[in-house]
Amino acid sequence: xxxxxxxxxxxxxxxxxxxxxxxxxxxxxxxxxxxxxxxxxxxxxxxxxxxxxxxxxxxxxxxxxxxxxxxxxxxxxxxxxxxxxxxxxxxxxxxxxxxxxxxxxxxxxxxxxxxxxxxxxxxxxxxxxxxxxxxxxxxxxxxxxxxxxxxxxxxxxxxxxxxxxxxxxxxxxxxxxxxxxxxxxxxxxxxxxxxxxxxxxxxxxxxxxxxxxxxxxxxxxxxxxxxxxxxxxxxxxxxxxxxxxxxxxxxxxxxxxxxxxxxxxxxxxxxxxxxxxxxxxxxxxxxxxxxxxxxxxxxxxxxxxxxxxxxxxxxxxxxxxxxxxxxxxxxxxxxxxxxxxxxxxxxxxxxxxxxxxxxxxxxxxxxxxxxxxxxxxxxxxxxxxxxxxxxxxxxxxxxxxxxxxxxxxxxxxxxxxxxxxxxxxxxxxxxxxxxxxxxxxxxxxxxxxxxxxxxxxxxxxxxxx
Amino acid sequence: xxxxxxxxxxxxxxxxxxxxxxxxxxxxxxxxxxxxxxxxxxxxxxxxxxxxxxxxxxxxxxxxxxxxxxxxxxxxxxxxxxxxxxxxxxxxxxxxxxxxxxxxxxxxxxxxxxxxxxxxxxxxxxxxxxxxxxxxxxxxxxxxxxxxxxxxxxxxxxxxxxxxxxxxxxxxxxxxxxxxxxxxxxxxxxxxxxxxxxxxxxxxxxxxxxxxxxxxxxxxxxxxxx
Numbered sequence: 128x129x130x131x132x133x134x135x136x137x138x139x140x141x142x143x144x145x146x147x148x149x150x151x152x153x154x155x156x157x158x159x160x161x162x163x164x165x166x167x168x169x170x171x172x173x174x175x176x177x178x179x180x181x182x183x184x185x186x187x188x189x190x191x192x193x194x195x196x197x198x199x200x201x202x203x204x205x206x207x208x209x210x211x212x213x214x215x216x217x218x219x220x221x222x223x224x225x226x227x228x229x230x231x232x233x234x235x236x237x238x239x240x241x242x243x244x245x246x247x248x249x250x251x252x253x254x255x256x257x258x259x260x261x262x263x264x265x266x267x268x269x270x271x272x273x274x275x276x277x278x279x280x281x282x283x284x285x286x287x288x289x290x291x292x293x294x295x296x297x298x299x300x301x302x303x304x305x306x307x308x309x310x311x312x313x314x315x316x317x318x319x320x321x322x323x324x325x326x327x328x329x330x331x332x333x334x335x336x337x338x339x340x341x342x343x344x345x346x347x348x349x350x351x352x353x354x355x356x357x358x359x360x361x362x363x364x365x366x367x368x369x370x371x372x373x374x375x376x377x378x379x380x381x382x383x384x385x386x387x388x389x390x391x392x393x394x395x396x397x398x399x400x401x402x403x404x405x406x407x408x409x410x411x412x413x414x415x416x417x418x419x420x421x422x423x424x425x426x427x428x429x430x431x432x433x434x435x436x437x438x439x440x441x442x443x444x445x446x447x448x449x450x451x452x453x454x455x456x457x458x459x460x461x462x463x464x465x466x467x468x469x470x471x472x473x474x475x476x477x478x479x480x481x482x483x484x485x486x487x488x489x490x491x492x493x494x495x496x497x498x499x500x501x502x503x504x505x506x507x508x509x510x511x512x513x514x515x516x517x518x519x520x521x522x523x524x525x526x527x528x529x530x531x532x533x534x535x536x537x538x539x540x541x542x543x544x545x546x547x548x549x550x551x552x553x554x555x556x557x558x559x560x561x562x563x564x565x566x567x568x569x570x571x572x573x574x575x576x577x578x579x580x581x582x583x584x585x586x587x588x589x590x591x592x
Numbered sequence: 593x594x595x596x597x598x599x600x601x602x603x604x605x606x607x608x609x610x611x612x613x614x615x616x617x618x619x620x621x622x623x624x625x626x627x628x629x630x631x632x633x634x635x636x637x638x639x640x641x642x643x644x645x646x647x648x649x650x651x652x653x654x655x656x657x658x659x660x661x662x663x664x665x666x667x668x669x670x671x672x673x674x675x676x677x678x679x680x681x682x683x684x685x686x687x688x689x690x691x692x693x694x695x696x697x698x699x700x701x702x703x704x705x706x707x708x709x710x711x712x713x714x715x716x717x718x719x720x721x722x723x724x725x726x727x728x729x730x731x732x733x734x735x736x737x738x739x740x741x742x743x744x745x746x747x748x749x750x751x752x753x754x755x756x757x758x759x760x761x762x763x764x765x766x767x768x769x770x771x772x773x774x775x776x777x778x779x780x781x782x783x784x785x786x787x788x789x790x791x792x793x794x795x796x797x798x799x800x801x802x803x804x805x806x807x808x809x810x811x812x813x814x815x816x817x818x
Contacts, residue, residue: 524674
């Protein structure tokens with residue numbers, strides 16, 4: 128089994144717009160540099176360098192704080208992108224992806240093409256990555272983290288034996304202990320018998336060594352793509368107008384188009400959330416008349432929406448999401464019926480549901496209950512097979528909430544007493560009548576029974592429309 | 593200058609005596625109405641029913657909605673004043689799984705849904721309860737209805753004003769003790785008529801009142817104090 132590990136040394140830095148100036152991401156807690164760009168490297172800065180030293184070495188260093196929640200989110204997006212070219216992906220938070228390479232080689236006719244298509248995708252995401260392959264997942268990880276890019280088949284001799292212990296996932300304490308007994312690289316480590324190591328190292332370290340050499344199987348939990356599209360982007364600098372939003376938005380919309388295209392879906396509503404400094408976020412809903420996935424159409428709609436917006440506080444980030452997407456309508460070609468634009472019923476309903484929300488759609492069903500409300504309830508227990516015999520003399524429309532009335536009515540039929548429902552929280556004790564008002568409307572009216580309280584009003588409950 | 597024959601062929605000129613309606617019709621189930629309407633109610637297009645709620649406006653449409661085998665086409669109710677009571681529709685012979693009710697408070701969304709349903713081609717009829725519609729909206733719905741081969745029935749409370757609207761048919765309904773009274777106020781390719789009384793005493797005996805014999809006079813009802 129061949130595994131490919133991708134290490135992303137500077138995820139957050141890569142997400143910022145390109146610059147020629149030295150720039151670094153610094154950890155808030157330890158005050159050391161965790162990600163630096165080329166220009167900063169040229170100035171002599173290094174990773175894990177203290178902020179004080181860094182700023183004295185490089186006067187015009189641009190420092191951004193490290194965000195804990197950024198990398199996992201970005202990793203999800205990268206996995207989403209790579210999912211199109213590779214099936215089994217495992218996330219290693221916060222900065223790595225493990226890909227199961229061997230099943231994919233068949234489709235790509237070898238590792239070379241597979242790696243080329245992966246690189247192509249990563250180039251599209253504008254992210255630096257270091258890839259390494261090995262027959263063991265953790266060995267590939269150690270290689271990639273060491274910055275050694277080695278893409279080779281499973282026949283080649285393992286190259287991780289020469290790696291220093293610091294590149295492994297062993298805890299610092301264990302590395303210290305091993306260095307004290309003269310073990311400096313991973314090759315020397317795995318050459319030692321396990322029983323001897325067990326005396327010196329703790330359980331997690333032994334576990335790691337076993338997984339590194341393949342004596343223990345590394346547990347795999349593969350990534351499944353998210354069902355809905357959502358993207359969060361921070362702006363380079365806070366924006367007082369909506370114009371600076373458009374470029375990053377366009378990139379997100381392209382990603383949305385790809386997302387929908389691969390599923391053959393469209394969406395009718397996008398939610399755009401503008402996060403503002405010291406003010407509550409603005410929520411915008413952008414609706415399309417019909418399901419749409421093309422980025423430029425959405426961009427036009429968003430531009431229209433944003434044109435009417437005035438910002439009273441600067442925007443520092445936005446989040447865009449498509450709450451629901453549904454299959455694109457296929458055109459049904461009927462040989463005998465020359466009608467165009469035909470939809471399947473399910474497609475129509477999904478379209479309506481996507482636009483109006485699931486609560487707006489109801490389908491009547493016969494429920495096995497004598498109480499009118501429960502009888503006509505649409506949420507109903509449709510699964511109960513016996514729905515009882517349909518009753519005669521029932522209105523065609525039933526009001527959701529009965530309407531109290533005081534107008535003079537002439538009673539034509541009735542009463543029909545419905546007293547039931549004592550077993551649950553909605554008992555009904557009513558006398559129902561069919562009545563006609565002066566305008567000639569046929570009404571289904573009721574009056575609560577004396578016993579059920581002092582309410583003796585007449586209520587309209589339905590129309591014989 | 594085209595000749596009259598050419599104009600007739602282009603259907604830009606109608607003959608006054610021509611009773612055949614331009615749209616295909618479906619029998620309404622009521623002989624007096626069918627006679628006046630030239631065979632039945634329009635099967636395609638936008639129509640209006642002006643009626644108070646509860647005088648039998650849906651019962652008037654029932655035979656029409658069930659006139660032809662619908663092959664599982666949807667019957668859509670948009671913003672009805674109440675939810676369809678299952679027993680009534682079951683007894684009338686409607687397959688409940690073909691009925692779909694939509695509720696939305698937004699007029700724009702209601703019209704959008706109506707348009708989508710009409711042009712989808714999988715709906716038989718759309719019943720839309722709406723107080724007011726503009727000419728442009730009606731035209732849009734008309735196009736959608738023709739595209740999908742469906743009919744829209746717009747139910748509206750009776751109105752005084754009479755603006756010419758692009759409708760296939762407009763009926764004004766009034767209550768009657770023995771059934772319902774329908775007045776054609778507008779018909780494409782036809783004329784408005786005097787009220788036509790439809791006798792429902794056989795079809796819906798419970799929702800009709802037998803006229804009193806001539807020698808019986810009702811007592812004056814007691815006046816209520818406000």
